[in-house]
Amino acid sequence: MKSYLILALSLLIGVAKAQSVVLRPDRVFDGEVMREGWAVRVSNDRIEAVGPAAEIRAEGAQLIDLRGTTLMPGLIEGHSHLLLHPYNETPWDDQVLREARSERVARATVHARKTLLAGFTTVRDLGTEGADYDDVGLKQAIDKGIIPGPRMVVATRALIATGSYGPKSFSPDIEVPQGAEEANGHDQLIQAVRRQIGKGADVVKVYADYRWGLMADARPTFTLDELKLMVEVAASSGRAVVAHAGTAEGMRRAILAGCRTLEHGDAGTPEIFALMKERGVALCPTLAAGDAVSQYRGWRKGQEPEPERIRNKRTTFRQALDVGVTICFGGDVGVFAHGDNARELEMMVDYGMAPLAVLRSATSVNADVFGLTDRGRVKAGLLADLVAVTGNPVQEMGAVRRVKLVMKGGKLVTTP
Numbered sequence: 001m002k003s004y005l006i007l008a009l010s011l012l013i014g015v016a017k018a019q020s021v022v023l024r025p026d027r028v029f030d031g032e033v034m035r036e037g038w039a040v041r042v043s044n045d046r047i048e049a050v051g052p053a054a055e056i057r058a059e060g061a062q063l064i065d066l067r068g069t070t071l072m073p074g075l076i077e078g079h080s081h082l083l084l085h086p087y088n089e090t091p092w093d094d095q096v097l098r099e100a101r102s103e104r105v106a107r108a109t110v111h112a113r114k115t116l117l118a119g120f121t122t123v124r125d126l127g128t129e130g131a132d133y134d135d136v137g138l139k140q141a142i143d144k145g146i147i148p149g150p151r152m153v154v155a156t157r158a159l160i161a162t163g164s165y166g167p168k169s170f171s172p173d174i175e176v177p178q179g180a181e182e183a184n185g186h187d188q189l190i191q192a193v194r195r196q197i198g199k200g201a202d203v204v205k206v207y208a209d210y211r212w213g214l215m216a217d218a219r220p221t222f223t224l225d226e227l228k229l230m231v232e233v234a235a236s237s238g239r240a241v242v243a244h245a246g247t248a249e250g251m252r253r254a255i256l257a258g259c260r261t262l263e264h265g266d267a268g269t270p271e272i273f274a275l276m277k278e279r280g281v282a283l284c285p286t287l288a289a290g291d292a293v294s295q296y297r298g299w300r301k302g303q304e305p306e307p308e309r310i311r312n313k314r315t316t317f318r319q320a321l322d323v324g325v326t327i328c329f330g331g332d333v334g335v336f337a338h339g340d341n342a343r344e345l346e347m348m349v350d351y352g353m354a355p356l357a358v359l360r361s362a363t364s365v366n367a368d369v370f371g372l373t374d375r376g377r378v379k380a381g382l383l384a385d386l387v388a389v390t391g392n393p394v395q396e397m398g399a400v401r402r403v404k405l406v407m408k409g410g411k412l413v414t415t416p
């Protein structure tokens with residue numbers, strides 16, 4: 001991002017002395033539809049008014065001319081790992097086993113800043129991958145204004161069935177630290193869910209399937225009863241469970257158990273997607289993660305035909321769209337570079353989703369699915385989390401990369 005240098009200064013300045021700011025872009029995407037010629041008035045940390053520019057009072061406000069831009073709600077990343085960095089820099093196993101926690105946290109502070117500067121003012125961070133509860137402290141440091149970053153919904157350690165996750169392929173004679181917390185059966189699972197919530201989890205993440213043991217194929221891990229139990233315990237605290245699920249059977253169990261969203265869903269079928277639709281479970285497709293991993297394994301995108309994994313993903317994503325499954329925008333960013341979150345938005349369009357629906361997914365839909373009632377729309381009374389981008393992303397999704405202004409809670413993060 002080009003805006004690092006002005007970041008510190010603009011954080012200090014905030015919105016200067018003006019209590020109110022009027023933003024005048026070419027158009028406003030309000031979280032649902034595009035409104036040509038609208039403007040927005042912000043007062044303190046909230047959106048005060050939104051509507052046709054002529055009807056938005058300008059007295060006593062600092063005017064920000066955003067000609068040539070589209071103003072949108074701050075984007076909501078649905079699946080991030082701020083404590084990971086791209087696997088082509090350092091393989092996942094080595095991040096978990098060879099990087100000091102202090103290094104991982106130091107990196108995460110940089111990732112948080114890059115994410116915010118790219119216009120993503122909220123992330124749902126789905127697991128620290130071996131960094132224990134470090135997402136909780138990271139979130140608090142951001143909330144206290146110590147470092148710049150997005151608002152965070154955190155999952156802490158995440159839950160795995162014993163033997164089902166990684167790092168793996170070591171001698172069976174040694175115990176290797178895992179990328180998430182192992183727990184099984186009635187008492188252990190209740191304790192683990194409660195402990196993670198107690199230490200700060202806003203959402204509980206479980207792995208409903210994985211490449212279990214030494215076989216290459218993913219298989220369902222937790223039983224349906226185990227998943228139901230975790231959902232019941234989390235629900236008692238008002239929290240949702242989100243499930244990593246790539247196999248049809250893992251997805252089926254997670255849906256029936258009452259999980260709120262399914263992550264990945266690569267081997268979903270029309271029947272499974274119909275069940276998701278019926279039960280109101282959303283899919284977070286993480287297209288960009290599969291795309292990135294395929295390239296890390298040697299696929300030369302654009303020069304070689306798409307590998308089977310990518311072709312299958314196009315097919316199943318299309319099936320989910322056809323059935324009308326709610327799609328959460330979430331790229332599994334961390335597998336690829338933080339700040340490059342827009343890669344998923346572009347791929348959603350490339351894989352067949354309508355651009356306006358993609359923008360809704362990254363704003364109002366994610367806010368609704370994640371229960372974030374104070375954001376995700378440009379509407380009076382909501383948090384003034386806003387991003388202006390040059391151009392119109394409905395005509396060309398790449399416009400979301402041309403960030404002109406980011407505002408979080410009424411404070412300018414970048415200046416126009």
Ligand SMILES: [Zn+2]
Pocket residue numbers: 079080081126332
């Ligand atoms: Zn993930």
